[in-house]
Every structure is written in C-alpha cells, then in structure tokens.
Amino acid sequence: MPNKDVVSWTSLVTGYARNNHHEEALKLFCDMRLAGIHPDHVVLASALSACAELTVLELGQQVHADFVKSGLQSSISVDNSLVTMYAKCGCIDDASRVFDSMQIRDAVTWTALIVGYARNGKGKDSVRFYDQMIASGTKPDYITFIGLLFACSHAGLLERGRLYFASMEKEYGIKPGPEHYACMIDLLGRSGKLVEAEMLLNEMDVEPDATVWKALLAACRVQGNLELGERAAKNLFELESKNAVPYIMLSNMYSAAGKWEDAARIRRTMKWKGISKEPGCSWIEVNSRVHTFMSEDRGHSRTTEIYSKIDEIMVLIKEAGYEADISFALHNMDKEGKELGLAYHSEKLAVAFGLLSLPRGAPVRIFKNLRVCGDCHTAMKYISRVFHRHIILRDSNCFHHFKGGPCSCGDYW
Known part of the structure; x- marks a missing residue:
C-alpha cells in the first residue's frame, strides 16, 4: 500500500494482537508512531493488551503517556486495557487508580480488577470488589467467576467459594466450565477437603480437562494422598x-x-x-531492556558484579535469620554445595542485578516461567527487609509482593 492511514495500521496491529503475536503487534505500533500516524482508541487498546500479555510495563506506560498526550477523550476500551495491563504487570495500585477515574464501567472493567487483585495475592479485595460490582447492578460473566474462585482459593475463603460456585448457574445462568471446577478443586484441596474435591470432580457436567487434573494432583501433593495423586497423574x-x-x-x-x-x-x-523438565528462567526489565537469567548463569556482561552482589546478599540475610532450605537443592551434592546452588537460582540472580541496576528505593520487578521455589520465596522476604525494597516476583501461578519481609500471598501459593 503506497498510502497507509490509521485504519490500515490499526487493522494490522489489532490482527496481530488478537492472534497472540503480541511482540509483532508492538513492533508495528512503534513503526506506526515513527511514521507519524496518530493512534486512535482501537489501536491504543490493542497495543496495551499486547503489553499486558508480554508484561512489558515500561512500554505500557509509554503507550499510556501517548494516549494522555494525544488529547483523545477517554474510552472504556482503552481504560479497560489500562486496568488489565497494570494488573498483569503487578501494578495493582495503578490499575485501581485507573478504575477509580473511570466514569463508565462494564463487566470487563470489574472483572479485570477482580482478577488483578486475585493474581496479586489480595483475594479479600477481589471479593470486596465483586460485592461492589453486584451492588452497582453489573452482572458477572464467565471470566468474573474464574477470578473470583481463584481469589477464594488463594485466600482460603472456603465458604465464600462454595457460595459463589453455587450462585453461578442458580442466579446468573452461567454453566461452570473446567476452569471453575479447577479453582474449586484447588480451594477444597488447599482446605484439606480432598474427599469433597473428588466428589465434585466425579459430578462434573463437563469432561475434566488437564487443568482440573492438575489442580487435583497439586492438592494431593499438599495433603500427601498418594492413591488419588496416582489417578490424577x-x-x-x-x-x-x-x-x-x-x-x-x-x-x-x-x-x-x-x-x-x-x-x-x-x-x-x-x-x-524423551520428556525433559522446562528449565527455569527469570527476567527483569531495566531501561527498556529485558535481562534473562537461568540458574548458575554466567553469561551476563556484568556476571562478576552480580555474583559479588549475591555473596553480599547471602551474608546479610543470614545475619538477619535466613537459613537455606536444602530440600529444594539437588540431592547429589554436599550441604555446602547445595547452599551455593540455591544461592544462584535464577530469581536470586535477577534480584541481585536489579539491586545493582535500579535507582535506590525503586521497586524490583522479576518474572519467572516456573513456580518460585520455597527457598527463594523465603530469601525474598529477607532481601526485601534488609535492603528496604519492594520486590515484585511473578511466577507461573501469581504475583508475590514482598514489602518489609512478609509476602502478599501469605505463604499460601
């Protein structure tokens, strides 16, 4: 096309974003801006959605600034995308501020905030916003209940979860899907109600999928029920x-x-x-560049500084009371070797790099592709307290906010 207008660019950016090619969508959005094309509401919402899926906070903030400077009137599609983007990037307070500024809210708005609080370890806030949603006259949808039941599961709200699950079809005509059953089985399993969890699985109106069986297997692991765990596996x-x-x-x-x-x-x-475990890796964004680490990684240009910082961190947090949990280490090493192996886990390398590279007092945001191990979770508590930093760690399950020691998940993740 010799002449491309905002509609042309928007069509392509939105097409890539909706087909899960989020990185390509953002590259095209940047090309559009370099070409001097001013964005409209549709392309801004698509770009923000792509930022949310990739959890690239700095670029998302730039797109938000682009929207503010554009002079465009606020729209529910852009505002909803902003709430989702900030929540998925672990900035739940920013998501709440956008929410509070909105004149019009729909089910998507409320759901984005409910899911956001749940994923950020604040399940009781999710429940509070759900009550406000109902009071406002907005009807919940299929996704709302996934976030709500997830919140109940991770906040230990057993009776609330039972109540919400029962109300889905009875009050709102929403037939529970595999995701809802998985959340309920997880909630029951965490609460020690494995018999009830198995009964619920057997009574499902839909065929249990992998999500449901994973929830049951995880519950069996926590409760030590090997027989049922074998069935799930x-x-x-x-x-x-x-x-x-x-x-x-x-x-x-x-x-x-x-x-x-x-x-x-x-x-x-x-x-x-030929089945191999996915290697764990952690990454951190500094000055619009993503730095990725694997356990015992020595490929970074600042490796010497990072490992020196790790040594300093371990000395200081041990003085504060930290003890390495060697049950999370490899079994074919001596105690000292296990402790060293734990010290060089990918998330610890990422936090060391963050402490070296980010301004004093700035939050340290780390992302991990797998579930954070128990030892690293404990270490992050001590690091946040000793270094007076807000550490935000998102693993495959949820966000962990460490402030002055405690984690937002309440050690229940």
Missing part, C-alpha cells in the same frame, strides 16, 4: 503426554512417601519418552 499422562510436570510431581510424592523404586521408575519413564 495417570489422567494427565494421557491428556498431556509430553508435559513433564505431572511426572515430576508424582515422582516427588513417591520420594516423600519413601517409595524410592517407584520414584526412579517415573524418572526412567520420562527419560525413555
């Missing part, structure tokens, strides 16, 4: 034959029960099937 082996997680979880359950031969058998099966 076997179903996952059929549904996701190449996913390493159920194999590893079952193997760990066998080990915890002292069934070493069964644990070894599961590991051999993984090897025979």
Whole structure:
C-alpha cells in the first residue's frame, strides 16, 4: 500500500494482537508512531493488551503517556486495557487508580480488577470488589467467576467459594466450565477437603480437562494422598503426554512417601519418552531492556558484579535469620554445595542485578516461567527487609509482593 492511514495500521496491529503475536503487534505500533500516524482508541487498546500479555510495563506506560498526550477523550476500551495491563504487570495500585477515574464501567472493567487483585495475592479485595460490582447492578460473566474462585482459593475463603460456585448457574445462568471446577478443586484441596474435591470432580457436567487434573494432583501433593495423586497423574499422562510436570510431581510424592523404586521408575519413564523438565528462567526489565537469567548463569556482561552482589546478599540475610532450605537443592551434592546452588537460582540472580541496576528505593520487578521455589520465596522476604525494597516476583501461578519481609500471598501459593 503506497498510502497507509490509521485504519490500515490499526487493522494490522489489532490482527496481530488478537492472534497472540503480541511482540509483532508492538513492533508495528512503534513503526506506526515513527511514521507519524496518530493512534486512535482501537489501536491504543490493542497495543496495551499486547503489553499486558508480554508484561512489558515500561512500554505500557509509554503507550499510556501517548494516549494522555494525544488529547483523545477517554474510552472504556482503552481504560479497560489500562486496568488489565497494570494488573498483569503487578501494578495493582495503578490499575485501581485507573478504575477509580473511570466514569463508565462494564463487566470487563470489574472483572479485570477482580482478577488483578486475585493474581496479586489480595483475594479479600477481589471479593470486596465483586460485592461492589453486584451492588452497582453489573452482572458477572464467565471470566468474573474464574477470578473470583481463584481469589477464594488463594485466600482460603472456603465458604465464600462454595457460595459463589453455587450462585453461578442458580442466579446468573452461567454453566461452570473446567476452569471453575479447577479453582474449586484447588480451594477444597488447599482446605484439606480432598474427599469433597473428588466428589465434585466425579459430578462434573463437563469432561475434566488437564487443568482440573492438575489442580487435583497439586492438592494431593499438599495433603500427601498418594492413591488419588496416582489417578490424577495417570489422567494427565494421557491428556498431556509430553508435559513433564505431572511426572515430576508424582515422582516427588513417591520420594516423600519413601517409595524410592517407584520414584526412579517415573524418572526412567520420562527419560525413555524423551520428556525433559522446562528449565527455569527469570527476567527483569531495566531501561527498556529485558535481562534473562537461568540458574548458575554466567553469561551476563556484568556476571562478576552480580555474583559479588549475591555473596553480599547471602551474608546479610543470614545475619538477619535466613537459613537455606536444602530440600529444594539437588540431592547429589554436599550441604555446602547445595547452599551455593540455591544461592544462584535464577530469581536470586535477577534480584541481585536489579539491586545493582535500579535507582535506590525503586521497586524490583522479576518474572519467572516456573513456580518460585520455597527457598527463594523465603530469601525474598529477607532481601526485601534488609535492603528496604519492594520486590515484585511473578511466577507461573501469581504475583508475590514482598514489602518489609512478609509476602502478599501469605505463604499460601
């Protein structure tokens, strides 16, 4: 096309964003701005949605500033995208500020905030906003209840969760899907109600998918129910034959029960099937550049400084009372080797780099592709207290906000 206007650019940016090509969508948005094309509401909403999915906060803030400077009137599509973007990037207070400034709110607005608070370890706030949503006359939708039940699960609100789950179809005509059942099974499992969780699974109106079986397997691991855990794992082996997680979880359950031969058998099966665990990695954005780390990573240009900072961190937090939990380390090393291995986990390397690179007092935002290990979770509490930093760590499950020691998840993640 020799001449491209805002509609042309918007069509392409939105198309990429809606087809989960978020990085390409943002590159096109930047090209559009370099070409001197002023954005409209539609392309701004799409760009913000892409920022939310990629959790690129700095670029999202730039798009927000672009919108403010454009002189465009506020629109519900842009505002909803802003609430979602800030919530998914761990800036729940900024998401709430946008929400408070909105003159018009719909179900998407309320749901974005309810889900955002749930994912940021503030389940009771999710419940509070849900009550306000109902009081405002806005009807919840399918996604609202996923966020609400997730919030109940991670805040230990068993009776509230039961009430909301029962109200879905009875009051709002929303048939529960696999995601809702998974949240309820997770809630029941965390509360020690495995028998009730199994009964709910057997009564499902839809076929249990991998999400449901994963929730049950995780609950079995927490409660030490090996028999039911085996059933859940076997179903996952059929549904996701190449996913390493159920194999590893079952193997760990066998080990915890002292069934070493069964644990070894599961590991051999993984090897025979060519199934390998996804390597853990953590990343942090500094000055619009993403820095990625893996455990014991020495490929960064500032490796010497990072490892020196790690040594300083470990000395200071041990003085404050931290003790390494070597149960999360490799088993074929001595105690000292295990402690060193734990010190060089990817999230600890990322936080060390953040402390070196970010201005004094600035929050340290880290992202991890897997669930944060218990030792790193404990270490982050001490680091936030000793260095007087707000550390935001998002793992595969939720955000963890460490401020002055405690975590927003209440050690319930």
